[in-house]
Amino acid sequence: MLDDANDAFVAIASAYFAGLLAWYRHARIGCTGAALHDPVVAALASGGLRSLLNPGHLTGHEEWSHTPVRPGSVDRLRSGMHVQVDVIPTPMPDGWALNCEDSIVLADAKLQAELTERHPTVAARDRGTTAIHDRRHWGRSG
Numbered sequence: 001m002l003d004d005a006n007d008a009f010v011a012i013a014s015a016y017f018a019g020l021l022a023w024y025r026h027a028r029i030g031c032t033g034a035a036l037h038d039p040v041v042a043a044l045a046s047g048g049l050r051s052l053l054n055p056g057h058l059t060g061h062e063e064w065s066h067t068p069v070r071p072g073s074v075d076r077l078r079s080g081m082h083v084q085v086d087v088i089p090t091p092m093p094d095g096w097a098l099n100c101e102d103s104i105v106l107a108d109a110k111l112q113a114e115l116t117e118r119h120p121t122v123a124a125r126d127r128g129t130t131a132i133h134d135r136r137h138w139g140r141s142g
Helices: 007-026 033-045 109-118 120-124 131-137
Strands: 056-058 082-087 100-105
Touching: 007 033, 007 082, 033 056, 109 120
Parallel strands: none
Antiparallel strands: 056 082, 082 100
16 A cells, blocks of 8 residues: 655655666666666665665576676676566665565567567567567656
8 A cells, every 4th residue: 555645655665766767777788787786776875775685686597696786796787688676675664665576688689689580479569558668668768
């Protein structure tokens, strides 16, 4: 339930969602882990929050063994990486919860062409107002 009459909750939630938007705005092929990590951390800090763990990581078998998203990381995000925003905000008052775990796959033109060739119905979802298209463009403006 949204507690929009509670100014303290709204302030924390605003900083949290600003951190998520920062993640989506900076998660790009060629971006270093630090260049993704730092804006998320700064946005969270504006509301007195920090991420309990790192604010993103690889998914699948690598989920807990490595993340390029960490302070000072020069590891670059590459096409084909399946990465996840995973911001667990802390500190949070008892009884309050905010959490987002959402995965994306970074795909350059070559990988997108391969997807179109091998799986045309999936690739077709990226045209018009579909979930893939909307998700790709969400948070990039404004």
